[in-house]
Amino acid sequence: MQDRGPYARKIVLLGRTGTGRSSAGNTILGRPAFWVELSPSSVTTRCRRQTGTAGGRSVSVIDTPGFFHTHLSPQEVMAEVGQSVSLYSPGPHVFLVTLQLGRYTQEERETLEWIKVMFGAEISRFAMVLFTWGDQLRGKSVESFLDESPELSGFVSSCHGGYHVFDNSRQEGTSECPEQALTLLKKIDEIVSNNRGSCYSNVTFKEAESTIREAWERILEERGSKLQAAVIRISYAHFSHTLFSIHLVSHAWIQQHYKQPVFIAKTSLVSLCWVCWTVRFIFRIFYSLVSFRFL
Helix, strand or coil, X not given: CCCCCXXXXXEEEEEECCCCHHHHHHHHHCCCCCCXXXXXXXXXXXXXXXXXXXXXXXXXXXXXXXXXXXXXXHHHHHHHHHHHHHCCCCCCXXXXXXXXXXXXXXXXXXXXXXXXXXXXXXXXXXXXXXXXXXXXXCCCCHHHHXXXXXXXXXXXXXXXXXXXXXXXXXXXXXXXXXXXXXXXXXXXXXXXXXXXXXXXXXHHHHHHHHHXXXXXXXXXXXXXXXXXXXXXXXXXXXXXXXXXHHHHHHHHHXXXXXXXXXXXXXXXXXXXXXXXXXXXXXXXXHHHHHHHHHC
């Protein structure tokens, strides 16, 4: 199936595990293209693409592993999700970020943060929030739901595509594209039009990856410098304490035996005291200079 042309649409599904990404893909295509089952563990482990025709458009839907996957590490999930861009040139027209209505937990918050960091600020031009399980609203408007979470409302506002709601309980039994999917595709057409037909390209993704890598290297460098300074600080404190202890013991011994005719021993211990103070002073200057270099 051709996924190029003025009416071809490439859609990538992103979201946390259990938010209905695969079910949403089936609703868009109007058929059970992706495996869906009720399970306490994650089902999708690799990017999968299914194609079809919906509303007179050639549609390509790419399902991705969910964030907070039960079998894959966060690094493996992010690497696999990245394949949705690099393997399917020239890139998606839209990212549908799936969120289940009725709950907005810390995992959802972290998922949205990961998406923004992973794909960069440019993703906002190609993103739309797809709320699933719309029947859970029970007559409540989406606007009222968003008003309860300024953080979520802010993320939705940052997505140029806005949002759409799928009622996953309504599974039309025909092969025709359901009405709720047709409405979604019209919104996607608006995104494509606003972006003048461009896609989120692999070049953009690589730039985002490079930015993340540079930021991470900078953090590691800063942490490394602070760690070195901390090591020097601890070493100085330990060494200084040792020298000071030697000085106190030596001074006490001299005071105790001052009247005894042990001139050689007394002279040696006095010299040792001065050496301790001198080394301690020099090391303190060195510590100050090095600390200033790393802080």
